[in-house]
Amino acid sequence: IKGAFWICSLAVVALLSVPRIGGSEHLWMNGLYDTVCAVVFFPLLVYLxxxxxxxxKITxxxxxxxxxxxxPLYMVHYPFIYLYYAxxxxxxxxxxxxxxxxxxLVAGSVILAYLCLKLYDEPVRRFLTKRLLPKQKL
Incomplete structure (x- = not known):
């Protein structure tokens, strides 16, 4: 599918930009929206x-x-989300x-994730690869 990355990106932004549906008296509407997103839209976006x-090149x-x-972003953002909510x-x-x-929070989390990737994750993976994987004979 041509342009799938950009279509999916816009769809994810649109779906996640809905902060809440219904008011405090209609919480079931928000639950229904979250369920439809998780069961229908997100699997469809993964497939797409x-x-x-x-x-x-840019894409x-x-x-x-x-x-x-x-x-790394998955690992580092969670505590900051709680601080933000508080x-x-x-x-x-x-x-x-x-x-x-x-x-x-978004910018800081991305920067921290990138730093964790470059300063911890990739060096540790290189080290473990050299130490634990046997040398291949060519």
Whole structure:
């Protein structure tokens, strides 16, 4: 599928940009939305993304970068999410007031994940590969 990466990227941004559906009196609507996303839309996006090919340099580089930092990002972002939520809740911030903090959290998490990748993950993998994998005879 041509342009699958960009289609999927826009779809993920659109799906995740919905902060909450319904009010506090209609929590079931938010649960229904989350369920439909998890059961229908996200598997469809995985299928669509797996069906695509990167055809240009920029898309290939973006995909490689995102793939490289995906696990470190998964590992480092969680404590910062809790700090962010606590800050928003304790200060009773509105969405608009908390947006700069959210942007800083995203940028900071990506930077920290990249640093973890380059300064820890890749060097440790190289070391373990040299030490534990047998040398191949050519």
């Amino acid at each position: 993304g797996a069906s695509g090919k990167t055809t240009d 290939t580089r973006v995909c490689k970068f995102l793939g490289d930092i995906s696990y 800050w928003v809740k304790n200060e009773n911030l509105t969405f608009e007031q908390s947006l700069p903090g959210a942007a800083a």
